[in-house]
Amino acid sequence: xxxxxxxxxxxxxxxxxxxGITVVAFLIANAIPADPINANLPQSALNNEQLVxxxxxxxxxxxxLHVQYLTYLGNLLQxxxxxxxRTNQPVLDDIRQFLPATIELATTAIVVGLLLxxxxxxxxxxxxxxxxxxxxxxxxxxxxxxxxFLLALIGLSxxxxxxxxxxxxxxxxxxxxxxxxxxxxxxxDSLLAGQWGTFRNAAYHLxxxxxxxxxxxxxxIARITRSSLLEVLNSDFVRTARAKGQREFFVIMRHGLSNAxxxxxxxxxxxxxxxxxxxxxxxxxxxxxxxxxxxxxASTSQDFPAIMGVSMLIALIYVIAxxxxxxxYFFIDPRIRYx
Amino acid sequence: xxxxxxxxxxxxxxxxxxRLRQLRRQPAMxxxxxxxxAWFALALLAPVLAPYPPLEQNIQNRLQPPNDTYxxxxxxxxxxxLSRVLYGGRITIPAGLAVVVIxxxxxxxxxxxxxxxxxAWDEVMMRVTELFMAFPTIILxxxxxxxxxxxxxxxxxxxxxxxxxxxARLTRGxxxxxxxxxYVTATRSLGARNPYLLFKTLLPNTIAPVVVYGSLDxxxxxxxxxxxxFLGLGPEPSxxxxxxxxxxxxxxxxxxxxxxxxGLAIASLVMAFNFIGDGLRDMLDPRTRT
Numbered sequence: 001x002x003x004x005x006x007x008x009x010x011x012x013x014x015x016x017x018x019x020g021i022t023v024v025a026f027l028i029a030n031a032i033p034a035d036p037i038n039a040n041l042p043q044s045a046l047n048n049e050q051l052v053x054x055x056x057x058x059x060x061x062x063x064x065l066h067v068q069y070l071t072y073l074g075n076l077l078q079x080x081x082x083x084x085x086r087t088n089q090p091v092l093d094d095i096r097q098f099l100p101a102t103i104e105l106a107t108t109a110i111v112v113g114l115l116l117x118x119x120x121x122x123x124x125x126x127x128x129x130x131x132x133x134x135x136x137x138x139x140x141x142x143x144x145x146x147x148x149f150l151l152a153l154i155g156l157s158x159x160x161x162x163x164x165x166x167x168x169x170x171x172x173x174x175x176x177x178x179x180x181x182x183x184x185x186x187x188x189d190s191l192l193a194g195q196w197g198t199f200r201n202a203a204y205h206l207x208x209x210x211x212x213x214x215x216x217x218x219x220x221i222a223r224i225t226r227s228s229l230l231e232v233l234n235s236d237f238v239r240t241a242r243a244k245g246q247r248e249f250f251v252i253m254r255h256g257l258s259n260a261x262x263x264x265x266x267x268x269x270x271x272x273x274x275x276x277x278x279x280x281x282x283x284x285x286x287x288x289x290x291x292x293x294x295x296x297x298a299s300t301s302q303d304f305p306a307i308m309g310v311s312m313l314i315a316l317i318y319v320i321a322x323x324x325x326x327x328x329y330f331f332i333d334p335r336i337r338y339x
Numbered sequence: 340x341x342x343x344x345x346x347x348x349x350x351x352x353x354x355x356x357x358r359l360r361q362l363r364r365q366p367a368m369x370x371x372x373x374x375x376x377a378w379f380a381l382a383l384l385a386p387v388l389a390p391y392p393p394l395e396q397n398i399q400n401r402l403q404p405p406n407d408t409y410x411x412x413x414x415x416x417x418x419x420x421l422s423r424v425l426y427g428g429r430i431t432i433p434a435g436l437a438v439v440v441i442x443x444x445x446x447x448x449x450x451x452x453x454x455x456x457x458x459a460w461d462e463v464m465m466r467v468t469e470l471f472m473a474f475p476t477i478i479l480x481x482x483x484x485x486x487x488x489x490x491x492x493x494x495x496x497x498x499x500x501x502x503x504x505x506x507a508r509l510t511r512g513x514x515x516x517x518x519x520x521x522y523v524t525a526t527r528s529l530g531a532r533n534p535y536l537l538f539k540t541l542l543p544n545t546i547a548p549v550v551v552y553g554s555l556d557x558x559x560x561x562x563x564x565x566x567x568x569f570l571g572l573g574p575e576p577s578x579x580x581x582x583x584x585x586x587x588x589x590x591x592x593x594x595x596x597x598x599x600x601x602g603l604a605i606a607s608l609v610m611a612f613n614f615i616g617d618g619l620r621d622m623l624d625p626r627t628r629t
Contacts, residue, residue, distance in 0.1 A: 150602035
């Protein structure tokens with residue numbers, strides 16, 4: 001199947017999913033027993049009849065449910081996700097402001113998670129049942145069992161407060177100026193502006209949160225890599241490669257790992273979603289001003305439009321991440337191309 | 340003349356004994372079981388074991404590091420951390436269990452109806468399940484609790500809304516496989532109607548894997564519940580819940596005992612459930628056996 005056909009199929013599959021996500025978000029917003037006016041307007045506006053009426057009209061609240069949904073979808077397509085009760089700004093503007101920080105964090109974290117997870121998984125599978133293997137398995141177990149907020153606190157207390165190896169909360173030191181806004185990723189923006197000092201500071205601040213989140217996903221990655229590599233190393237083509245007299249390193253890397261990584265890639269889309277969820281807790285502790293912390297603050301101040309906006313956004317990111325994973329599949333797994 | 344040679348007869352060990360022998364080869368599973376039983380006992384006996392009432396304040400002795408009087412130290416109001424950690428199990432463990440039990444019931448119903456009815460029903464119900472899976476678990480749960488108000492019951496409800504999907508998919512597969520079995524055809528030919536087939540014939544034959552899956556999921560449920568409660572979306576602030584204690588402990592960062600001990604309580608319990616889960620998977624799926 002040629003690439004464009006494959007792409008087209010994936011896009012067509014994604015459309016009903018995205019529409020469905022809006023339906024679910026709409027239904028949840030409607031199914032909750034709380035009055036939508038109470039849930040979506042700040043306390044101060046509730047006594048103002050004009051404001052309440054305007055809100056009712058804008059979201060079509062006096063119309064039947066399916067008309068309400070269409071109104072909602074129409075507003076959504078124009079980028080209108082409602083107004084945050086807490087910040088009093090359109091939710092979309094808030095998201096635009098906070099999203100880059102989370103993308104910077106999640107991307108670094110997934111790279112850290114992959115590096116740690118895959119190398120641990122390989123070590124564990126190659127030296128199976130050795131003390132090293134047990135060590136890795138215990139490590140992986142800690143990764144999936146420790147609450148991510150505990151990891152963040154331990155990291156903050158040991159690596160930052162005790163040892164001083166990493167920077168503390170926030171994206172930059174107090175006195176460091178923000179780099180000029182281009183992408184919103186401080187590391188990238190400071191590089192683009194040629195500000196080395198700012199870059200160093202931003203990177204230094206990125207270490208702890210991305211390490212915490214990276215550890216959190218590396219446990220899962222290490223487990224999958226281990227079991228999948230073990231299975232591959234038992235297969236006939238690996239035996240053939242060995243019989244040909246190829247060096248063990250080459251056998252493991254070229255024949256073993258490149259096949260064993262397919263399930264890991266499959267998982268990446270799901271993991272990225274996990275990571276964004278884990279980011280809520282990490283960002284809350286490490287004062288990382290991303291959408292995770294935004295969602296956290298929204299949820300504790302009953303800011304329903306904001307939190308619904310974030311969950312829909314992350315659901316969309318999840319769909320996109322899985323779409324990218326499907327694309328990567330096309331390149332790593334030749335079976336799809338010839339199917 | 341050929342004399343028949345009696346073949347040596349091997350008596351198969353009873354299923355239970357074989358399982359027990361397998362268990363002996365899984366030390367991690369035994370550790371997990373011991374830890375879980377210990378936590379259940381500690382939570383049950385908390386009123387007897389705790390040296391102080393979990394809500395008793397003693398301002399003069401606030402923020403004490405672990406010492407002989409307060410084994411795990413005291414918090415910002417002089418409450419005994421040990422007593423609070425012990426009582427914490429009485430909130431988190433039942434909450435985790437409740438999430439899993441309700442999820443098993445809801446998931447079983449949705450999955451069984453989808454698998455049994457087939458065709459359009461199946462298609463629609465499974466697409467809806469997939470949609471729920473696209474939402475980020477904890478953020479959707481945050482949205483639900485934010486709308487309903489922070490309360491233990493609402494946190495449990497939120498986790499049901501976001502996590503029934505895996506149960507439904509599992510059950511659907513099981514029911515589709517089982518409904519073509521001869522015993523189902525036989526029951527149907529005896530004149531059984533659909534509700535009877537579903538609840539009297541298929542339920543007992545498909546519930547076991549769902550229960551196993553649920554028991555593996557308790558660890559996740561506990562982590563998520565603690566996460567919600569850490570964010571302030573679970574029990575009320577003064578309650579001795581582990582996630583809640585940690586979130587208060589953050590403000591007293593240098594008093595590490597305030598957040599470390601409840602954290603270790605969560606971690607040890609979840610780890611124990613994961614030990615069991617890994618062990619069960621190894622026992623049931625010989626391919627992953629190492």
